[in-house]
Amino acid sequence: MVRTPLTPEERERGERLGLLLREARGGRSMAEVSAAAGVSAETLRKIETGRAPTPAFFTVAALAGALGLSMDELLVRCAPLGV
Numbered sequence: 001m002v003r004t005p006l007t008p009e010e011r012e013r014g015e016r017l018g019l020l021l022r023e024a025r026g027g028r029s030m031a032e033v034s035a036a037a038g039v040s041a042e043t044l045r046k047i048e049t050g051r052a053p054t055p056a057f058f059t060v061a062a063l064a065g066a067l068g069l070s071m072d073e074l075l076v077r078c079a080p081l082g083v
Contacts, residue, residue: 006053009080015052016078017060022048024067037066 006014021044022029024035030048039059046052047063064074 005083011050011053013078013080015050017053017074018048018050018056020069020074020077021067024069033066037062039063050081070075 001074011052025048030041030044034044037059038045039062043052043055043059044063060074061071063069064071
């Protein structure tokens with residue numbers, strides 16, 4: 001199966017998500033947050049650095065819960081610019 005290339009908008013949205021998660025993590029370690037969310041620290045690292053710009057919904061939901069973010073907030077802050 002060949003994955004279609006991401007659009008520039010999808011890449012930008014992934015970068016905004018990564019930045020939001022890094023900001024919300026604050027002084028907590030990746031290991032601490034990833035353990036609380038039930039995902040690997042490598043997965044969190046990839047999302048935060050934009051190497052995984054389209055993570056699975058349940059991964060994002062778990063990270064949001066561990067960081068005290070609502071899915072509504074994620075949607076608003078990560079939506080395409082100008083929307």
